[in-house]
Amino acid sequence: MSSKVYVALRVKASAERAFDAFVDDIGAWWRPNGLFQTTPRAPGRMAFERGEGGRLTETLASGKVFEIGRISVWEPPRRLVFSWRQASFPPELSTEVEVVFEALGEETRVRVEHRGFDRVPADSAARHGFPDQALLMRLAEWWQVLLRAYGDDV
Numbered sequence: 001m002s003s004k005v006y007v008a009l010r011v012k013a014s015a016e017r018a019f020d021a022f023v024d025d026i027g028a029w030w031r032p033n034g035l036f037q038t039t040p041r042a043p044g045r046m047a048f049e050r051g052e053g054g055r056l057t058e059t060l061a062s063g064k065v066f067e068i069g070r071i072s073v074w075e076p077p078r079r080l081v082f083s084w085r086q087a088s089f090p091p092e093l094s095t096e097v098e099v100v101f102e103a104l105g106e107e108t109r110v111r112v113e114h115r116g117f118d119r120v121p122a123d124s125a126a127r128h129g130f131p132d133q134a135l136l137m138r139l140a141e142w143w144q145v146l147l148r149a150y151g152d153d154v
Contacts, residue, residue: 003115003116003117003118003132003136004113004114004115004116004117004136005113005114005115005136005139005140005143006111006112006113006140007111007112007140007143007144007147008109008110008111008112008147009109009110009147009148009150009151010104010107010108010109010110011107011108011110011150011151011154012106012107012154013107013108013154014077014103014106014108015077015078015101015102015103015108016076016077017108017154018077018101018108018110018154019076019077019078019080019101020076020077021150021153021154022080022099022101022110022150023048023050023080024048024050025150025153026046026047026048026056027045027046027047028153029146029149029150029152029153030046030146030149031145031146031149033142033145035128035138035142036086036126036138036139036142037086038058038066038068038085038086038087039058039060039066039086039087040087040088041060041062042060042061043058044058044059044060044061044066045058045059046058046068047059048071048082049071050074051071051074052071052072052073052074053070053071054070054071054074055067055068055069055070055071056068056069056070056071056082056084066087068083068084068085068086069082069083069084069085069094069097070082070083072096073098077101078100078101078102079098079099079100079101080098080099080101081096081097081098081099082096082097083095083096083097084096084097084114086126088124088125088126089120089124089126090121090124093119093120094116095114095115095116095117095119095120096114096115096116097112097113097114097115098112098113098115099111099112100113110147110150110151112143112147114139114143117132117135117136117139118132
């Protein structure tokens with residue numbers, strides 16, 4: 001069974017603008033979270049490299065770049081799928097984020113599904129001692145914060 005969270009938000013923008021803002025402006029709207037930080041260092045600036053195979057990275061103040069994941073599905077302005085890993089994950093482990101942009105007249109529904117946390121070992125530091133349901137609730141709360149910030153930026 002796969003564990004996942006699902007959150008959605010409507011933005012007053014075309015699907016094209018919503019997609020571009022998600023990808024190109026992630027460094028502006030992304031909000032760090034201590035439970036789901038990608039590296040143990042102070043948060044850096046997030047950025048996507050556009051296109052299938054493009055990286056999602058976090059550049060730290062030192063200039064060091066941490067690769068969070070890679071884009072596996074690139075279908076602008078409709079869909080984006082990328083892998084997600086935190087430095088506290090075992091090296092071979094990643095989760096997956098799917099973002100769907102659904103045009104609704106002059107607005108766009110942005111749906112985010114983050115899945116695969118069931119693969120994170122129970123004793124992993126990435127779980128912070130939380131059982132599955134509590135971990136997923138915290139992850140969903142964080143994605144809600146992220147989408148609100150993103151919605152303000154679009």
